Amino acid sequence: MPQKSSFSDASRTDVPGPSTAELPAAAPGLRERRRRQTRAEISQAALRLFQEYGVDATTVDGIANAAGISQRTFFRYFTSKEEAALPAHQDFDAALEIGLLAIDPSGSPREELERVYQQVMQGYADNDAPQARSMLLVNQLIRKEPLLRAALLKHNATRTTGLVDALMDRFGRDGVSDLQIRLAFETCAAVVRVAFEVWVTRREAGRNDNLPDIYASARELAH
Amino acid sequence: MPQKSSFSDASRTDVPGPSTAELPAAAPGLRERRRRQTRAEISQAALRLFQEYGVDATTVDGIANAAGISQRTFFRYFTSKEEAALPAHQDFDAALEIGLLAIDPSGSPREELERVYQQVMQGYADNDAPQARSMLLVNQLIRKEPLLRAALLKHNATRTTGLVDALMDRFGRDGVSDLQIRLAFETCAAVVRVAFEVWVTRREAGRNDNLPDIYASARELAH
DNA sequence: TGCCATTATGGCAGATACTGCCACATTGGC
């Protein structure tokens, strides 16, 4: 997989097995729908077991069994058991990539990125909406599980390189150094990460702050 | 391991096995010295093999064999083969923790952190000094090896939680929100990460920029 | 110096994660 630096394929699943992408976003198709369904079921099973028994004590066999598939099939959908716990983040990433497509190359990288992130965050404004709920749930789990935290970091790192390359292409090299691009992306990502963490922390403490607001004040604080 | 949020033990090795810490920093002791020696030898062997055959193709057995120890003993020194490639970063972290001890709780978290980082970076100012050389070497390897990149992220993530907690204790909660602390740390760390990356990239491109300068300009760009 | 508690090491078994390969079932298009 040469992976020619681009974030245009918002529906790629990173799964080696089936579904070799033929614009499934436009026409989901029956096979693709079944696939997503199975994927979702596996994730549900994984999250349930992780919550109940902890990540360490949960085996891939257990997840596969709970999801009604074989272990072999599990690994055709996810590369590791930790990955199965991150569907919410993959949705987030998909939204992010779509937003990045509409970026203005003549603007400041930092400002453009912040705008896109803020826009994506709006999808999580309502703490009771399903999207926000599942994101909160996973993040609560991540808070307690170092293995999941590491998996998320790894997931982000894998994506970061691709996104940075794509951003570099998009902004061109005219007057915008690689340092500047990397810096813009990493600092924005850091603010976002903190916003998520604080969101979850406060939610667990009973407060009902919403994500966009937290992000806004975090961005403020970061200057 | 309760790990009561504190970065005072600069010599902890995170190894389950031997050396249950008895102020080895003050009095290295013969046993401790041997231990460090073995540790260094394992790392050397690991790095050599990683460079020659790649991380994937290198097995723990291979490393242990090259280092003249058993596989079982390897896992008493490192939790994974990837960890064995990060001694330079552990040195960096140790220096960082020492610096954090001298932090001024009445100052701005952001400024204090930046000061400490800058100070630690000074130790890598000379690109030909052994410290900088080994750091560069490892980072070049990390650039090409996703597995090592992931391991570093994981390593940092593990440390971050502890450091943030310690910083929170140090700055107290008086007027300094958790958001502010987390934010300061994450953004500083992001700038540092980028500085390292750019350092290595430019070095590979033949340029001889030194780390402190790159960090300074990165910090500048990040406002 | 010699004894003893501590600690370091090695070997072994076992659990789990992950991959390649092959056979078989299912599916969607013609």
Next chain:
DNA sequence: GCCAATGTGGCAGTATCTGCCATAATGGCA
């Protein structure tokens, strides 16, 4: 309704990592 493409399961094999026990080296102390 046939055929190629695709999804699934089983199996074997490798690698990572851990617990347990026996043994050897070490350092302190009488």
